[in-house]
Amino acid sequence: MCGIIGIVGESPVQDRLIESLKRLEYRGYDSAGIAGCVDGQVERRRAKGKIRALEEVLASEPLNAKVGIGHTRWATHGAPSETNAHPHKAGRVTLVHNGIIENYAELRDSLTRRGRTFESETDTEVIAHLLDCELEKKPPIEAMKATLDQLTGAYAIGVLIEGEDALVMGARRGSPLVVGYGDGEMFIGSDALAVGPFTNRIAYLDEGDFVAIDHKTARIFDETGQPVQRPVRTVAASAALVEKGNYRHFMEKEIHDQPDACQHTLSAYIDPTTGKVQAPGGVDLAAFDRIQIVACGTASYAGSIARYLFERLAGLPCDVEVASEFRYRQPAVSPKTLAIAVSQSGETADTLAALRWCKQQGLTTAAVVNVHESTMAREADVLFPTHAGPEIGVASTKAFTSQVAALMALAVAAAAARGRIDAMEEKRLSKLLLEAPRLLADAAQLEDEIRALAPELAKARDVLYLGRGALFPLALEGALKLKEISYIHAEGYAAGELKHGPIALIDEATPVIVIAPSDPLFEKTVSNMSEVAARGGPIILITDTEGAKNAPANARVIVGPTCDPFLHPLVYAPPIQLLAYYVAVQKGADVDQPRNLAKSVTVE
Known part of the structure; x- marks a missing residue:
C-alpha cells in the first residue's frame, strides 16, 4: 500500500507533494521521492527512510516545478535504498507505482535484449522502459494503453513524460487511484486522503481505467481505451481516511480493497526477486514440532485454512482452537510448540488471554495482527504482521484475506525451513502467492x-x-x-x-x-x-x-x-x-x- 500523489499545478508543487506524502505515511513505507517538470526536463529527488530524509535532500536541492508526482515506497522487488526508491526514470518517462507486476522478469529480459539498461532491482522500472519504448512510435495516451496491455498484475501508476510539461497520467488495476478536480489544477492520488489538502471534488477510477490530467480536465479511458465519464463527488476532507468512495458501504469498499491489502501483506514475507519466503522476526520455523493457532470467529477460520497448509506442505502438525475454549480445557502442549494468536485488532480478549496462557507455559508465541502496536503485538515473542489498513466494516473482509495470505506465506516458509520443499518449489509457490492480488481483483x-x-x-x-x-x-x-x-x-x-x-x-x-x-x-x-x-x-x-x-x-x-x-x-x-x-x-x-x-x- 505505497502512496501516490500527482499534481498539475499553477504554483510550485514541491511542498504540496511532501504534504500529501506525509498524509500517506499511515500506509507504511521505507523510502520516498518526488519528481517534477523543470524547464522541459524531469528532475527527481529521492531518499531512503522517512520523509524527513527526503526533506533534507530538498533543502539543498529544491525542486522548482509546477507539475510533479510523489511516492512513498514499501519495498517489494529490491531492498529499501535510494536506487530502488521511486520515481523511476527511463528515457522520457518518470514513473511511480504501487503493486506488483507479475511478469516483470519476462518483460525485463525482453527489454534487456533490446538494449535497455536497468538501474534498479524493481519491477516498476520495467513499466517505465516499456512506456518509453511505446512513446517512440505512439502519442502518450496510445502509448499508455499499449503499455498497460503488456502488464500482468495489480497496480496503480503515476507518470510524467518529458516534453509534456502540463500532463500527468495514471492507471489502476487492483490497486486504487483517484482523480482530484481543483480550480485550474488537477490531481491524482492513491486515495482521497492524498488529494484532500487540495480539493474535495473526487472521481474514483474503475478497475482497468487510465487517465490523463492537465490544468483543467481529466480524460478517463476504460481498459479497452474508450473515453468514459466517472462521477465526481464531494468528499469531506476530515473524513477522507475513511471515505467509502463510490461504494455504498464500507464493507463493499473493503472487499474491493483486498488486492491492495493482500499485496502489501505478502511483501512482508516474500522476496519476489529470489522467490524466498521468510518468517518476519527471524524466527526459525524448523525449531518447532507443532503449531498451535488460537483465534476467534473469522480469524479462527483463517487459522483453519492454514492448518491444511502447515501439515500438507511443511509436515508440521497444527491444531486450531477457538480461543474462548482453549485455556479452560487445560490443553497438553510441548515446549517445541509455536503458539500463534490471530486477531485483526490485537486486542480480542479471549485470544489475548490464550496467548498469555501459552507464554505462562513457556511456549514461543507469535501474533498475526493488523494493528502493530496492539497488546498482542507487544506481548508476543514474534510479530507476524498483516497490512490490511483500517477496516471499518464490522464483518471482516480484507483483514481475513490478509490473515490467510500471511499464514499461507508462513506455511511455505516452514516447508522450506524444514526441507520439505526445495528452492524450485518454494519459488513456484511464492510466485503463485504474488499472483493472488490480481486474482482477488478478478474475483471481485x-x-x-x-x-x-x-x-x-x-x-x-x-x-x-x-x-x-x-x-x-x-x-x-x-x-x-x-x-x-x-x-x-x-x-x-x-x-x-x-x-x-x-x-x-x-x-x-x-x-x-x-x-x-x-x-x-x-x-x-x-x-x-x-x-x-x-x-x-x-x-x-x-x-x-x-x-x-x-x-x-x-x-x-x-x-x-x-x-x-x-x-x-x-x-x-x-x-x-x-x-x-x-x-x-x-x-x-x-x-x-x-x-x-x-x-x-x-x-x-
Missing part, C-alpha cells in the same frame, strides 16, 4: 452476477455452505458472513459430511452454496451436489471454468478465476463475501454495523 469483478442472486437467496430462512479440504473453512466463513450481516441462519459443512446428518435439512426452501473450483476433490463434491439435487435443494455453485463444465443441470453457477488449487481458499473469498453483502443489502440490513456485534471484542 463477479459482483454483478452475485448481486443477481441476492433477491432469491434473501427469502431463505436457512442456508447451507459446503466445501472440501481447505475450502471447508471457507464454507464456515461464508456461513458466518451471511449470519452476521443478513441475519439468515446459515451453517458450513465439510461436503463429505452431508450424508452424515445435514442432508436431512435439504428441501426446496434450503439453498446450498457449494465452493468448489476444480481440484482433485472436485468429482467427490459433484456427488454431494447430486445428493442435494435429488432432494430438490437449490444449488449455487462457485467454481472455475473447468468446474462449470461439470455442474449439475439445475445449479446456478458463478464462474471465478482459474488458478492453482493452492490459492483457492484465498481467491474464492471475495465471492462469498459479496454474496453475504448483497443479500444483506436486499434485506435492508445495516451492513457496516450489524446488530449485537462489535468490531473488536475486548471483553470475555
Whole structure:
C-alpha cells in the first residue's frame, strides 16, 4: 500500500507533494521521492527512510516545478535504498507505482535484449522502459494503453513524460487511484486522503481505467481505451481516511480493497526477486514440532485454512482452537510448540488471554495482527504482521484475506525451513502467492452476477455452505458472513459430511452454496451436489471454468478465476463475501454495523 500523489499545478508543487506524502505515511513505507517538470526536463529527488530524509535532500536541492508526482515506497522487488526508491526514470518517462507486476522478469529480459539498461532491482522500472519504448512510435495516451496491455498484475501508476510539461497520467488495476478536480489544477492520488489538502471534488477510477490530467480536465479511458465519464463527488476532507468512495458501504469498499491489502501483506514475507519466503522476526520455523493457532470467529477460520497448509506442505502438525475454549480445557502442549494468536485488532480478549496462557507455559508465541502496536503485538515473542489498513466494516473482509495470505506465506516458509520443499518449489509457490492480488481483483469483478442472486437467496430462512479440504473453512466463513450481516441462519459443512446428518435439512426452501473450483476433490463434491439435487435443494455453485463444465443441470453457477488449487481458499473469498453483502443489502440490513456485534471484542 505505497502512496501516490500527482499534481498539475499553477504554483510550485514541491511542498504540496511532501504534504500529501506525509498524509500517506499511515500506509507504511521505507523510502520516498518526488519528481517534477523543470524547464522541459524531469528532475527527481529521492531518499531512503522517512520523509524527513527526503526533506533534507530538498533543502539543498529544491525542486522548482509546477507539475510533479510523489511516492512513498514499501519495498517489494529490491531492498529499501535510494536506487530502488521511486520515481523511476527511463528515457522520457518518470514513473511511480504501487503493486506488483507479475511478469516483470519476462518483460525485463525482453527489454534487456533490446538494449535497455536497468538501474534498479524493481519491477516498476520495467513499466517505465516499456512506456518509453511505446512513446517512440505512439502519442502518450496510445502509448499508455499499449503499455498497460503488456502488464500482468495489480497496480496503480503515476507518470510524467518529458516534453509534456502540463500532463500527468495514471492507471489502476487492483490497486486504487483517484482523480482530484481543483480550480485550474488537477490531481491524482492513491486515495482521497492524498488529494484532500487540495480539493474535495473526487472521481474514483474503475478497475482497468487510465487517465490523463492537465490544468483543467481529466480524460478517463476504460481498459479497452474508450473515453468514459466517472462521477465526481464531494468528499469531506476530515473524513477522507475513511471515505467509502463510490461504494455504498464500507464493507463493499473493503472487499474491493483486498488486492491492495493482500499485496502489501505478502511483501512482508516474500522476496519476489529470489522467490524466498521468510518468517518476519527471524524466527526459525524448523525449531518447532507443532503449531498451535488460537483465534476467534473469522480469524479462527483463517487459522483453519492454514492448518491444511502447515501439515500438507511443511509436515508440521497444527491444531486450531477457538480461543474462548482453549485455556479452560487445560490443553497438553510441548515446549517445541509455536503458539500463534490471530486477531485483526490485537486486542480480542479471549485470544489475548490464550496467548498469555501459552507464554505462562513457556511456549514461543507469535501474533498475526493488523494493528502493530496492539497488546498482542507487544506481548508476543514474534510479530507476524498483516497490512490490511483500517477496516471499518464490522464483518471482516480484507483483514481475513490478509490473515490467510500471511499464514499461507508462513506455511511455505516452514516447508522450506524444514526441507520439505526445495528452492524450485518454494519459488513456484511464492510466485503463485504474488499472483493472488490480481486474482482477488478478478474475483471481485463477479459482483454483478452475485448481486443477481441476492433477491432469491434473501427469502431463505436457512442456508447451507459446503466445501472440501481447505475450502471447508471457507464454507464456515461464508456461513458466518451471511449470519452476521443478513441475519439468515446459515451453517458450513465439510461436503463429505452431508450424508452424515445435514442432508436431512435439504428441501426446496434450503439453498446450498457449494465452493468448489476444480481440484482433485472436485468429482467427490459433484456427488454431494447430486445428493442435494435429488432432494430438490437449490444449488449455487462457485467454481472455475473447468468446474462449470461439470455442474449439475439445475445449479446456478458463478464462474471465478482459474488458478492453482493452492490459492483457492484465498481467491474464492471475495465471492462469498459479496454474496453475504448483497443479500444483506436486499434485506435492508445495516451492513457496516450489524446488530449485537462489535468490531473488536475486548471483553470475555
